[in-house]
Amino acid sequence: MAHRDSAVRDAGVEADRALLEAIARRSTESLGALYDRHAAVVYGLAKRIVRRAEDAEEVVQDVFAQVWRDAPRYDPSRASVAGWLVMLARTRAIDRLRATRARPDLDAGADERSAGVPAHEPTPEQQALSAEQVRSIQEALVTLPDTQRALVDLAYFEGLTQGEIAGRTGVPLGTVKTRLRAAMAALRGVMSP
């Protein structure tokens, strides 16, 4: 089962890399094929973050427009395509969330972020995750203590900084940091090294 799981994953990784190389050479068919493979994941994540379907549709368009634009610069040996798409989806969704959200309760740290400064775009992970690894994370998220999972949700799905989380929840900043660190350590623990 694990062998088949990794064989399926590797076939998918190869397909994605081939598609991205073709997209870099300006193949619209390959962009369509990449959309067919991953739009549901991008849309699902975007909708989870921005809530409104129309905004989620805009995020999908943002992501694939950026893929088309950046494909010539993308190095398939350095990052996984699925990870890149998930990272783009989250970043652009948070951008849209900040743009459309009214923010009456700003603290000093939040000013810059809500003033239209785009979310920071980190590098995606190098090797693609298998379906089994994603399931492990899914399960680990469910079993996290509520106090920890709530903070992960606020950081990942609402794009809040630790300072903003403290302001929103009333939990002291030091406690927010400790809980986030514990949550990430627990999630990291279920991933094979």
Next chain:
Amino acid sequence: MTTHDEVSASLGAYALDALDPGERAAVEAHLASCLTCARELAALRRVTSGIGLAVAADQPPASLRARTLQRALSGADPRPSSAPTHTPVLPWLLAAASMVIAVGLGAYAVSLRTELVSVRELAEVATARVETLRAELLTLRQNAAQLQRAVSVVSAPDLRQVRVSGLGPATGAGGLAFWSQANGLVFNARELPPLEPGRAYELWVIPPGASPVSAGMLAVSTDGTASHWTALPADLVLDTVAVSIEQAGGSPTGAPEGPIVMAGKIAG
């Protein structure tokens, strides 16, 4: 925040993009020279990627596909890339721009250069559009020809069907062959397992009591399906259809050398 321990403790928050800009800058400065932290961050990035992938996928409306491709191809993107592009430049435009600036016409030269840059961008978009239209037209032509051949087979009065089942490594695969002695053979398969590089699926038709005859190499899509048409000699009578794994380009001997992974006999 400058010590290794302080940075290490905040890597999880960094991976979540939950640090304020000041802390983030300090982490990035440290990462530039700490391999341990870089490795740890890579693991934490797999976690955040997993969080995103763990969210349920959701099929968007069918109309979004066309809108998305259209927006991407039009080149409009509110967030400009920070890295320099290496899309082809029209050299004569830039040379002309440099010449004008060198002559020193001041503000006029600057505005002219700006105009030339946007013309260059328009030309790039136009070139890209032409290429994509050409590719689309070629695909449509190929699809139309393929469809016509398939229709001639399945609408022929001498049509025979062969149900083909997967064996061994391709146990989960299935296929259907349509054979018209006058018009050729159409073969559709699904759930073909992906092959290692350098290997390919070859289709065979086998007359009763005789050696297999190659019917061509299968082109397998990323979703594991294959659709194939081949002409056959009008005097060839077959009762079995099979698929084997061969080297890319087909068996060098003209007979199956690799394992047979799909087979089926004509019913009745």
